[in-house]
Amino acid sequence: MTEATSLATPTRPPHTIRMHVRDNVAIVANDGGLPPGTVLPNGLVLLDKVPQGHKVALVDLPADGPVLRYGIPIGYALKDIPAGSWVHERLLQMPDARGLTDLPMATVKAEAQPPLEGYAFEGYRNADGSVGTRNILAITQTVQCVAGVTDFAVQRIKAELLPRFPNVDDVVALEHSYGCGVAIDAPGAEIPIRTLRNISLNPNFGGEVMVVSLGCEKLQPERLMPPGTIPLIDERAPAPPLDLVCLQDDAHVGFMSMVDSILRQATPHLERLNARRRVTVPASELVVGVQCGGSDAFSGVTANPAVGYCTDLLVRAGASVMFSETTEVRDGIDQLTSRASTPEVAEAMIREMAWYDAYLQRGKVDRSANTTPGNKKGGLSNIVEKAMGSIVKSGSVAITGVLSPGEKIKQKGLTYAATPASDFICGTLQLAAGMNLHVFTTGRGTPYGLAQVPVIKVATRSDLARRWHDLMDVNAGTIADGDATIEDVGWELFKLMLEVASGRKKTWAEHWKLHNALVLFNPAPVT
Ligand code: CA
Numbered sequence: 001m002t003e004a005t006s007l008a009t010p011t012r013p014p015h016t017i018r019m020h021v022r023d024n025v026a027i028v029a030n031d032g033g034l035p036p037g038t039v040l041p042n043g044l045v046l047l048d049k050v051p052q053g054h055k056v057a058l059v060d061l062p063a064d065g066p067v068l069r070y071g072i073p074i075g076y077a078l079k080d081i082p083a084g085s086w087v088h089e090r091l092l093q094m095p096d097a098r099g100l101t102d103l104p105m106a107t108v109k110a111e112a113q114p115p116l117e118g119y120a121f122e123g124y125r126n127a128d129g130s131v132g133t134r135n136i137l138a139i140t141q142t143v144q145c146v147a148g149v150t151d152f153a154v155q156r157i158k159a160e161l162l163p164r165f166p167n168v169d170d171v172v173a174l175e176h177s178y179g180c181g182v183a184i185d186a187p188g189a190e191i192p193i194r195t196l197r198n199i200s201l202n203p204n205f206g207g208e209v210m211v212v213s214l215g216c217e218k219l220q221p222e223r224l225m226p227p228g229t230i231p232l233i234d235e236r237a238p239a240p241p242l243d244l245v246c247l248q249d250d251a252h253v254g255f256m257s258m259v260d261s262i263l264r265q266a267t268p269h270l271e272r273l274n275a276r277r278r279v280t281v282p283a284s285e286l287v288v289g290v291q292c293g294g295s296d297a298f299s300g301v302t303a304n305p306a307v308g309y310c311t312d313l314l315v316r317a318g319a320s321v322m323f324s325e326t327t328e329v330r331d332g333i334d335q336l337t338s339r340a341s342t343p344e345v346a347e348a349m350i351r352e353m354a355w356y357d358a359y360l361q362r363g364k365v366d367r368s369a370n371t372t373p374g375n376k377k378g379g380l381s382n383i384v385e386k387a388m389g390s391i392v393k394s395g396s397v398a399i400t401g402v403l404s405p406g407e408k409i410k411q412k413g414l415t416y417a418a419t420p421a422s423d424f425i426c427g428t429l430q431l432a433a434g435m436n437l438h439v440f441t442t443g444r445g446t447p448y449g450l451a452q453v454p455v456i457k458v459a460t461r462s463d464l465a466r467r468w469h470d471l472m473d474v475n476a477g478t479i480a481d482g483d484a485t486i487e488d489v490g491w492e493l494f495k496l497m498l499e500v501a502s503g504r505k506k507t508w509a510e511h512w513k514l515h516n517a518l519v520l521f522n523p524a525p526v527t
Pocket of ligand 1: 291293325421422423426437
């Protein structure tokens with residue numbers, strides 16, 4: 001789909017990229033942009049300075065006429081725009097959002113792609129059949145009140161206990177701001193509760209659940225983890241009671257007795273985790289969550305198409321892939337419903353989008369609240385343009401599953417996991433869905449990372465990859481430079497995933513221990 005043109009002059013030849021044959025704009029690929037008077041390879045002369053990643057009019061665009069990128073109107077010209085002009089967001093009227101009625105339902109039968117066999121990684125097999133890519137003790141908290149005590153205990157576990165358990169990668173407190181001061185029976189409160197429950201059961205935690213509770217909070221431990229929630233190693237044995245440290249317990253006298261309780265109760269979990277060994281499992285055991293953050297106009301040209309190619313590879317290998325970020329795919333709803341494997345899957349997608357439309361309306365905003373100043377500086381005029389570049393992360397395979405926020409993934413193949421686009425909330429919800437590997441593309445640059453799963457970061461531009469050489473794991477900017485194809489970078493990412501999943505390679509975020517907070521999506525009121 002990419003049509004790249006370049007001129008072979010020795011110093012930085014002008015280079016523009018057009019995504020679709022119908023497009024009447026292209027983006028400037030050169031670092032630093034191009035000055036007025038630049039002659040493009042097709043003979044067009046730039047009338048304005050056009051910054052890198054920004055659009056240039058390839059033909060005269062009449063007032064009210066469509067500005068086409070990715071083959072669709074990303075806006076309508078507010079006045080006549082001569083060929084060679086810089087086409088920025090102030091010259092565009094954004095199209096209305098596509099309605100949620102009369103959509104094409106499961107009309108596109110995705111081209112059958114041959115299965116991809118013979119790819120494997122070394123992972124930790126869990127009792128419930130899932131596979132971990134890391135071996136981590138997670139300590140669940142019912143409420144924010146206990147965060148300081150738990151963190152104190154975690155520091156001691158790391159210093160005093162972990163050296164005895166070399167096969168355990170880390171100890172992580174699942175800190176969050178929920179649990180009390182919230183309308184816990186309000187519609188929507190189930191979302192943060194099930195998110196926290198399902199994160200505790202993420203494959204990277206080996207089924208070892210321990211909970212620290214305060215005692216008086218609204219989110220009581222039994223409500224967070226009802227009996228039967230935790231998969232049993234031996235299904236014939238009776239379910240053990242929830243392993244709980246309650247700080248308000250009468251038995252606790254003084255702060256250190258609370259800390260000692262956490263250390264004492266953590267020990268058997270660490271012993272069991274330490275006894276586990278990686279085994280060879282097929283690539284189909286990967287559960288990959290993809291998202292983007294700090295996007296620019298290159299996101300949809302380099303990194304996201306490469307991730308999309310990799311999504312197809314993963315699905316061909318039998319793995320699970322989730323794409324999310326409702327406000328960033330909303331404008332492509334017709335593409336998504338047509339790619340659904342069945343009308344039921346398309347209906348489920350429409351249901352999630354309608355819920356989110358209503359959620360935004362309650363706050364008197366619409367999906368246009370998504371684009372950031374950085375997105376616009378990077379060349380993305382509006383959410384329609386951003387969405388077209390975001391959707392390509394989902395590749396070309398059929399969409400076979402849909403999840404509501406905080407639900408656990410149920411199947412292999414490509415799933416639409418409905419989440420906000422907020423990086424931390426999306427990552428938190430994909431963790432709850434059960435991802436064991438995270439892929440994150442960025443153009444403006446973000447040092448995003450999670451403590452619970454490895455995060456592979458993909459840069460959209462070589463300039464970013466060069467400056468952030470010890471933060472970015474993959475440089476998809478080589479696609480815009482003409483040094484690699486989308487397929488090349490897609491395969492590079494796929495192979496890197498198997499290395500990272502096996503623990504043979506650490507991502508930069510793991511190396512530096514860059515950990516963003518868990519942020520629970522709570523659409524319900526607080527009190
Ligand atoms: Ca995001």
